[in-house]
Amino acid sequence: MTQQLTLEDLAGDAKRRNRERRVKVLFVAAGLVSIAVSILIILSLAGEAWSFISQVDLSSLWTVGWFPRRGLYDIPTLIIATTIIAGIGMLVAIPLGLGAAAYLAEYASPRARRWLKPTVEILAGIPSVVLGFWALTFISPEVVARIFSSAKPFTMMAAGLGVGVLITPLVATVSEDAMKAVPMSLREASYGLGADRAVTVRKVVFPAALSGIVASMILALSRAIGETMIVFMAAGAVGGALRTFNPLDPGQTMTAAIAALATGSDQVAGQGLTFQSLFFVGLLLFLITLALNSLSNRFVRKYREQY
Amino acid sequence: MTTSITRRQEATQADVAKAIQRSGIQWRSTLFHAGLLLLLLTTLVILLVLLADIMIKAWPTFAERGVSFVTDGLSLNPETAGVFTGIMGSIAIAVIVILLAFPIGVSSAIYLEEYAPDTRLSRFLDTTVRNLAGVPSIVYGLLGGSTDGKNVIAAGITMSALVLPIVIITASEAIRAVPDSIREAGYGVGATKWEVVRSHVMPSALPGILTGTVLTLARAIGETAPLLVIGVATGYFAPPGDATFVDQITGSYTALPVIVFSWSRQTQAEFADTLAPAAIIVLLVVLFVLNGAAIWLRNKTENRW
Structure with a gap:
């Protein structure tokens, strides 16, 4: 007598199905951690800021200035x-x-690209504390002070140049990805019309x-605004600052x-709200960078979908 | 009549010749090419000057002290101060990141790529992760600082939260790169989703995930700002000689990049002039080794479909 295949057989082993369910719960829980972190950030910032x-x-x-x-x-x-x-950067x-x-x-030949690109990526991997030190001990005395003789050791100019070095590889790698994503057929169409490489690069x-290039710039701006160590080490004014528009001031x-x-x-006797003011500034920073990143993500999505 | 035609023909020939040679455009084209090359070279020169400048400043320390600079702990005396305390702190933070951020991050990525069909939860999660990746590091410091633990465990947890979105994004990319045919082979022999993930997707995605996580670790080791906010020690400290393991992980701590920061603003000139650059070299060597490992891993285990 042949054995009848029942629905129960098709459903498979109950132990296996249970394990499947448990594993999925575990993965969902891991995913929820990110959402929990976001909520914690917003709550901790908003509470003290309020x-x-x-x-x-x-x-x-x-x-007159920031002296908390x-x-x-x-x-x-x-x-x-x-x-x-951020502007100088x-x-x-x-x-x-x-x-x-x-x-x-x-322009780069595949061989040149193979070592040029990792070199740019090395620059991207340099921690900001290193660039902060370099902005203070090299950019400030060797660059800023030579061009502007009136400059003090701590200037926003030196910090801005340091931030520029920090975000250059970010602009370079994201824009390069965007340009690489432009299909060859567009370049060939341009060459077919008699344009040379320079015209093709600029006009095609x-x-x-463009959307990828704009995304890289917004991303870089967001990084520049959120950068701490370079500014903290090279722009001075750790005890508070007067309101100034001069980039050669701290x-x-x-x-x-x-x-x-x-x-x-700033080891001046504390005042009641200094601790809370920290979170208010943090919330402001969080909202500004969040807006910039959402904008940048929108541009990235646009260039991903285009071709 | 005839002369004007000839003149017109001459003009046309000259135009054609000029158009074919395109001397004007070629000149501009060369200039454009040279300009781009100059900008790229400027970027590379900045990197070279940075590395050379710091190496020259750091040289005396390594010449005089040799390995003892790496094996000595913090000290108020520039003659004996070393980065060992910072290395231990950075290792402790890295271990916590490996234990905490990596399992959670890779699991999230598996959920996003393998389990979540395009649902509202997965889209929300995706947006959340992307937004978290852009939050300035010092804001994570504020998050960690609102809890009250001034020890290396709080630092490790804060760093884990900081790198979690980056782990998720890189692991997601690695998992997405595994072609569907690999999964279908698993389903074809009756494997369940988890079995396919474990035995088919993960082995193929692992090189990519490992490369991404090693780079993430480099990021966690180089971060300074959040540690300053949650209360890392920026001055001299020494655990008492009879400190137990528990005392050590709940007491004062520092990390390699924090040492760079605190030495650069010491009043004694030796700290800022030669010791801080030497600490930077140690930090950069650690990061280059990690980056090199990531590249080696990528080349060694790259899958070609």
């Missing part, structure tokens, strides 16, 4: 310094990064890779303000 903003004297948010232990929380001081330093990183990316993607490859960014308060670099 207690800061509800207790602080609002007029102290717009004064004296109760002067001039937010514009931090925003201006952050903008100046971008002025360095955009030409260097884009130039390196275009050369690697369009650049526009086609300055304190949002990140450096947090680091300075947390390490107690």
Whole structure:
């Protein structure tokens, strides 16, 4: 007599099915950790930031400078310094990064590319504390002080140049990926019309890779704004800063303000809200970089889907 | 009449000749090429100057002290100060990251790539991970600092949270690169999803995952800012001679990059002038070894489909 195949047989071993279910629960739980981390970040920042903003004297948010232990929380001081330093960084990183990316993607022979690209990636792997040290001990005395004789040892200029060196490889690698993603057929169409390589790069490859290039710049800007160590070490003003627009002055960014308060670099007698102000600045920083990253992700998705 | 035609023909010939030779465009083309090369070389020269400058500054320390600079602990005396305490702290942080961030990160990646069909949860998770990857490191420091532990365990957990999104993204990419035919071979012989993942997907994705995780480890070892916020020791400290293991992991600690930072602002000139650059060299050697290992791993085990 042949054996009848039942539904029970087809469903398989119960032990195996149970294990399958347990394993899946484990993976879902691991995935939820990231969501939990996000929620914890937002809660810890928002809680203290709220207690800061509800207790602080609002007029102290717009004064002569950022001196938290004296109760002067001039937010514009931090925003201006952050903008100046990130701006100088971008002025360095955009030409260097884009130039390196275009050369690697369009001109370099495969052999040259094999050692040029890892070299650029080495630069990307240098920790920011090293660049901070270098900005303070080399860029500041050897570069900034030689060009601007009036410059002090700690300047936003030196920090901005250091940040530029930090984010150049980021612009280079992300833009290079975008240019590599432009299909060969577009270049060939351009050559077929009689254009040479330079014209093709400028009029065909650049526009086609534009969303990726823009994404790399926004990403770099976000990194520049969130960078702590270079600014903390090279821009000085660890005890607070006056509001200034001069890049040759010391300055304190949002990140450096947090680091300075947390390490107690400004050892003036404490005042009630200094601890909370740290989280308020952190929340501000979090929201700005979150907005920039979402924008950059949107551009990246666009160039991924285009071809 | 005839002369004007001839003149027109002459003009046309000259135009054609010029167009074929394209001397104007060629000149600009060469300039463009040279400009791009110059920008790339500038980037490389910056890297070279940075490395050379730091090596020259660090040289006296290594020439005088040799290996003892690496095996000596913190000291207030520049003659005997070494980076050993920092190396131990960095290793402890790295171990916690390996134990915590890697299993959770790789599991999340498996969930995202293998289990989650395009659901609302998986899309939300994907967006969350991408956003977390862009959060400035010092914000993670604030997260860790709002708990009160000023020890190496708190530092390791904070660093794990910091690198978790990067682990997830690199592991996801490695898993996505495994072609579906490999999975289908498993399903074809009646394997369940987990069995396919364990015996088919993971072995193929492992080289990519390992490469990514080694690079992530380098990132965790080089980070400084979050440690400053959660209370790493930036000055001199020494555990008492009879300190137990528990005392050591719950007491003061420091890490290699933190030593670079704290020495660079010591009042004694030797610390900033020669000891900090020497500590940087030790840090860079550790990171280059990790990066080299990642590249070696990638070349050694690269799958070709």
